[in-house]
Amino acid sequence: MIIYKYILKAHTGPFIFSAFTLMSVFLLQFFMKFADKLIGKGLSTWVIIQLVTYNLAWMLILVVPMSVLISTLMAFGTLAQNNEIAVLKASGMSLYKMLIPPIVGSIIIAGFLILFNNHVYPDANHAARILRDDITRKKPTLSLVPGVFSQEIPGKSILARNINRKTNELLDLTIYDRSDPKNISVVTAKRGELYFSKNQANLVLDLYDGEIHTSNNYDYKTYRKLIFERHKIVMNADMFSFNPTDGKNLHRGDRELGAAAMRAIVDSLNIIRERYQSEKDEKLTTYFLPNPNPSRNASYRKTAKFIYMRVGDKIKTARGSIRSSNSRLRSNYSRTNKYLVEINKKYSIPIACILFILVGAPLGTMTRKGGFGMAAGISLIFFLIYWAFLMSGEKLADRGILSPFWGMWSANVVLLVLGLYLTIKSAKERVTLNFEFFTKLVPKRFKAAAVIEHSQKNG
Numbered sequence: 001m002i003i004y005k006y007i008l009k010a011h012t013g014p015f016i017f018s019a020f021t022l023m024s025v026f027l028l029q030f031f032m033k034f035a036d037k038l039i040g041k042g043l044s045t046w047v048i049i050q051l052v053t054y055n056l057a058w059m060l061i062l063v064v065p066m067s068v069l070i071s072t073l074m075a076f077g078t079l080a081q082n083n084e085i086a087v088l089k090a091s092g093m094s095l096y097k098m099l100i101p102p103i104v105g106s107i108i109i110a111g112f113l114i115l116f117n118n119h120v121y122p123d124a125n126h127a128a129r130i131l132r133d134d135i136t137r138k139k140p141t142l143s144l145v146p147g148v149f150s151q152e153i154p155g156k157s158i159l160a161r162n163i164n165r166k167t168n169e170l171l172d173l174t175i176y177d178r179s180d181p182k183n184i185s186v187v188t189a190k191r192g193e194l195y196f197s198k199n200q201a202n203l204v205l206d207l208y209d210g211e212i213h214t215s216n217n218y219d220y221k222t223y224r225k226l227i228f229e230r231h232k233i234v235m236n237a238d239m240f241s242f243n244p245t246d247g248k249n250l251h252r253g254d255r256e257l258g259a260a261a262m263r264a265i266v267d268s269l270n271i272i273r274e275r276y277q278s279e280k281d282e283k284l285t286t287y288f289l290p291n292p293n294p295s296r297n298a299s300y301r302k303t304a305k306f307i308y309m310r311v312g313d314k315i316k317t318a319r320g321s322i323r324s325s326n327s328r329l330r331s332n333y334s335r336t337n338k339y340l341v342e343i344n345k346k347y348s349i350p351i352a353c354i355l356f357i358l359v360g361a362p363l364g365t366m367t368r369k370g371g372f373g374m375a376a377g378i379s380l381i382f383f384l385i386y387w388a389f390l391m392s393g394e395k396l397a398d399r400g401i402l403s404p405f406w407g408m409w410s411a412n413v414v415l416l417v418l419g420l421y422l423t424i425k426s427a428k429e430r431v432t433l434n435f436e437f438f439t440k441l442v443p444k445r446f447k448a449a450a451v452i453e454h455s456q457k458n459g
Contacts, residue, residue, distance in 0.1 A: 003093065008101040010079065015071035018372070019063050026059040027052070038135070051131050057116075057124035061349060064113060066383045068106055069356040073375035075102070076364025085365050095427040099361055106354045113350035118258040126256040144170065144194070153203070153235055155179035160192075169193060173207065175233070186213045187233070197234075205233040254342040262339045269339075273332045280325035333400065340404035341397045345390075348408045352386065355412055358419025362426035386411050 030052070038048060076098075079085045088098060144150050150158045156179065161172035170192045177185040189210030197204055208230050216222040254262065359382060367374060389411035397407030 003088070004101045007075070007079075007098060008105060010075040011071045011102055011105065014074040014372070014375070015067050018070040018074075018376070019067040021372075022063045022066060023056075023059060026063065030055055030059075047131070047135070051128065051135070054124045054128035054131060057121045057128075061113070061117065061121065064109060065349060065352050065356060066379055068109065068353045069360045069379040069382060070372070070375045072102060072357050072360030073364045073367070073378055074372060076361045077367055077369045077371075077375060078364075080365040080368040095361070095365070095423065099357060099423070102357045102361065103354060106357045110350040110353045113353065114347060117346040117350065118260070122252070122256045122258050122261075126252055129253075129256065156235065158205075173210070175205070177233075182218065183214055183216055187211070187231070188213075189231070203235045205235065207231045207233065254338050257342075259343045259346050262343050266336055266339050266343075269332055269336045273329065273336070276325060276328050276332060280322065280329065334398070337397055337400060337404055341394055341407060344404050344408035345394070348390070348412055352412055352415060355415040355419055356382075358423050359415060362419075362422035365426050366422075386415065389414060 034051075038051075076085070079088075085095075085098075089095070144158065144160050144163060146163050147161055148159070155177065157176040159174040160170040161174075163170055171190070173187070173189040173192050175187040175189075177187065187207065187210060189207035191209065192205055192207040194203065194205050196202070207228070210228055210231065212224075212226040212228065212231070214224040214226075257265075360379075363378060364375075367378070369375075390408070393402060393407035393410050396402040397404045402410075
């Protein structure tokens with residue numbers, strides 16, 4: 001039991017470290033991808049925190065399996081590097097028994113991921129989609145440039161010839177108001193301030209020492225001039241304010257639903273597909289298989305002759321109807337496959353955590369390197385291959401070339417076969433992997449420079 005705790009402890013630190021590192025990488029990638037959509041929109045810090053928090057869900061789904069593989073490679077690589085694996089084998093403990101603690105831990109992690117996939121991940125995806133849509137609809141914050149008309153507010157053109165950046169004071173203002181089609185108003189002011197109302201619903205332009213000139217578009221003789229000491233113009237600021245949407249009644253996609261909800265939808269789609277198929281069969285029977293009860297009288301022969309003379313017209317009439325039925329069946333089949341793929345994915349990715357133990361443990365003992373760099377490099381190669389299998393299987397399943405089950409589980413089957421082979425081979429004999437063949441790809445001048453630098457350091 002002490003040895004089991006020791007092996008499990010050897011995995012815990014690398015797992016936490018690798019998960020934190022990979023999360024940081026994914027977060028950096030997220031900010032680089034969405035920076036242009038967030039900058040300049042005047043979003044509050046809380047809204048940005050919400051967006052990042054919601055997107056942590058899909059990151060966690062990818063990070064946890066990869067962290068399991070990295071931690072397994074690091075733990076068993078360190079144990080092999082320190083000859084602890086050889087000592088444990090000499091004491092009668094096989095590699096299979098050494099795998100018990102990490103496999104038990106991976107089963108717990110897989111169970112957590114399954115629950116997360118069905119209860120947290122869908123709601124987080126749904127909330128993230130709604131928030132992204134709300135942010136997309138929000139226009140950038142109004143920005144005034146000295147000497148340039150701003151057209152960002154519908155019906156109004158605002159010109160500030162000078163702007164005091166320290167006090168946010170606008171100087172020598174001219175505002176053209178075209179919101180009323182009958183009248184055109186031109187407002188001038190020596191100075192003013194632009195700010196949002198307390199509820200962020202309105203944009204207030206507070207003007208001092210100015211004039212309002214109003215003329216009628218249909219009567220050029222009508223003209224009015226008003227001199228003011230202070231005048232406020234209140235404008236709608238909906239386009240500049242962030243208005244969150246209540247997404248309770250919005251439609252959810254396949255990645256925004258749990259497995260139970262998607263199974264219910266699949267059952268409904270299967271019932272609908274059966275109805276579509278029966279309608280299609282009925283049309284085929286009606287249009288192409290006229291088969292009245294045989295009769296020898298003359299009236300039936302005339303009727304049969306008339307039917308077969310008009311069969312060409314019937315085919316033309318039936319073509320559109322049959323095509324419509326086939327289109328509905330294909331659409332139904334595609335939607336069903338899409339939901340079944342997502343259901344299988346919710347279980348196949350967590351199960352991969354267990355299979356990565358079978359791959360990582362023997363590879364760790366073979367490489368005899370416990371560093372993060374080596375483990376991360378090997379893990380990245382395996383995870384990219386696994387993800388390529390998974391994405392290819394998803395595309396093939398969506399197109400109906402593969403069944404949803406094999407589309408999502410084929411990568412796991414490959415991992416299982418590879419893991420069992422490596423585990424059995426490593427348990428029976430001592431195998432050491434070296435990566436000296438990579439050094440052959442390095443140019444000789446770089447090797448010489450490295451040798452000289454090494455000799456100078458040890459000099």
